[in-house]
Amino acid sequence: MAAMWSLIIALLLLLLPLVPSSSSAITLPLHGNVYPVGHYYVTMKIGNPPMPYFLDIDTGSNLTWLECKHPQLGCQHCTQHPKHPHYSPQLINLKVECNNKYCDALRKDLAGGNPICQHKKPHQCHYNIQYVDGTSDGVVSFDMISLGENGKSIAFGCGYSQQPQKETSPVDGVLGLGMGTVGFVPQLMLHKMITKNIIGHCLGKDGGGYLSFGEQFHLGGITWAPMRKYELFYSPGQASLHLNGQQIYKHGVNAVFDSGSTYTYIPARIYNPFVLKVQDMIGSSHREVHDDDLPHCWKFKSIHEVQRLFKPLSLQFHNKIAMHIPAMNYLIHTRSNNWCLAILNGTQIPDGDRRILIGDATMRDMLVIYDNQHGRLGWVHQPQCTRPHPASRL
Numbered sequence: 240m241a242a243m244w245s246l247i248i249a250l251l252l253l254l255l256p257l258v259p260s261s262s263s264a265i266t267l268p269l270h271g272n273v274y275p276v277g278h279y280y281v282t283m284k285i286g287n288p289p290m291p292y293f294l295d296i297d298t299g300s301n302l303t304w305l306e307c308k309h310p311q312l313g314c315q316h317c318t319q320h321p322k323h324p325h326y327s328p329q330l331i332n333l334k335v336e337c338n339n340k341y342c343d344a345l346r347k348d349l350a351g352g353n354p355i356c357q358h359k360k361p362h363q364c365h366y367n368i369q370y371v372d373g374t375s376d377g378v379v380s381f382d383m384i385s386l387g388e389n390g391k392s393i394a395f396g397c398g399y400s401q402q403p404q405k406e407t408s409p410v411d412g413v414l415g416l417g418m419g420t421v422g423f424v425p426q427l428m429l430h431k432m433i434t435k436n437i438i439g440h441c442l443g444k445d446g447g448g449y450l451s452f453g454e455q456f457h458l459g460g461i462t463w464a465p466m467r468k469y470e471l472f473y474s475p476g477q478a479s480l481h482l483n484g485q486q487i488y489k490h491g492v493n494a495v496f497d498s499g500s501t502y503t504y505i506p507a508r509i510y511n512p513f514v515l516k517v518q519d520m521i522g523s524s525h526r527e528v529h530d531d532d533l534p535h536c537w538k539f540k541s542i543h544e545v546q547r548l549f550k551p552l553s554l555q556f557h558n559k560i561a562m563h564i565p566a567m568n569y570l571i572h573t574r575s576n577n578w579c580l581a582i583l584n585g586t587q588i589p590d591g592d593r594r595i596l597i598g599d600a601t602m603r604d605m606l607v608i609y610d611n612q613h614g615r616l617g618w619v620h621q622p623q624c625t626r627p628h629p630a631s632r633l
């Protein structure tokens with residue numbers, strides 16, 4: 240019964256208005272890389288007893304969830320050889336009325352496909368998430384997540400069925416850092432672990448880096464752009480792509496930041512002339528070679544040759560705001576010793592003709608700040624992702 244009450248209290252707390260406390264920040268180390276892992280992730284200890292899980296940091300989705308063995312349904316379609324044994328909550332963790340306010344807010348956050356309560360199981364909060372490359376079905380769980388020494392009761396998804404089913408995956412789930420009202424960061428605020436809804440990530444070029452919450456970065460040289468809500472994503476608005484100062488395509492298109500995407504995708508009408516210009520730039524002495532991992536690749540004698548031939552790219556937003564993309568932020572050195580474009584054809588993803596999706600590859604060695612508190616997005620190059628001096632620490 241005591242457990243029951245703590246759950247109810249946790250639910251109520253989630254719905255209380257926020258009371259700011261002293262300034263605070265949480266910083267977590269990142270693992271993984273763009274290539275060959277394809278994910279940047281944090282380790283979080285979840286459940287009772289707490290077990291470690293790898294969560295992919297995803298600013299393009301709202302819900303935090305992990306693969307899960309539902310006490311009644313089991314793990315219907317889960318990764319066959321997971322990194323860690325599947326999270327297995329008790330029924331009590333999943334007891335969240337479907338018409339409960341939290342569940343309601345979650346449905347609104349996830350949009351599409353989550354319109355009504357499923358009458359079959361009114362005591363659980365079901366959800367369905369659609370990703371570019373699959374779907375996940377689950378129910379909301381309230382359980383302990385520890386950041387540092389003490390755990391907090393946090394709501395997240397117990398994903399018991401994923402399509403397509405994978406054989407292996409470098410991660411156990413997703414840390415949803417989207418703009419949702421019931422996301423991970425708003426919950427940290429409710430627990431007064433942080434006072435500001437600010438997320439920052441620095442994805443190390445050679446892997447690793449850090450993720451931080453609630454931090455005010457007192458760093459020089461940050462470029463700030465007003466945050467525009469574009470459908471589901473964090474967006475600095477319309478952008479045009481320039482190669483070595485030359486505009487590739489005459490119209491702008493909405494750009495969005497999505498740390499859940501390994502590569503950057505641009506619409507085919509921009510991608511086609513871009514690839515032509517790149518081929519032109521490196522000259523006829525270098526023909527494209529085949530690589531199993533990526534579509535547009537070349538061989539070079541040395542990295543110096545690469546740096547000499549590949550000119551910088553930039554994304555230009557309104558009011559002369561720009562993101563500079565050096566060659567190393569749009570190329571990948573593959574295991575076949577080729578240099579390949581880390582910018583891919585938008586035709587490969589849903590809605591890829593309507594937006595520029597700025598993925599991990601482009602954000603490497605850059606601190607990217609999603610400042611929900613002040614409605615702005617910021618970025619600054621940070622070689623090796625060395626930690627800045629935080630305004631304050633937890």
Ligand SMILES: *[C@@H]1O[C@H](CO)[C@@H](O)[C@H](O)[C@H]1NC(C)=O
Binds near residue numbers: 470
């Ligand atoms: C995330 O939540 C926001 C705010 O409720 C919503 O507008 C957006 O559609 C959601 N995004 C996704 C990817 O579900």
Ligand SMILES: *[C@@H]1O[C@H](CO)[C@@H](O)[C@H](O)[C@H]1NC(C)=O
Binds near residue numbers: 510
């Ligand atoms: C992008 O995809 C479209 C459709 O598959 C294809 O016609 C086009 O050649 C591709 N562009 C490049 C540069 O690969």
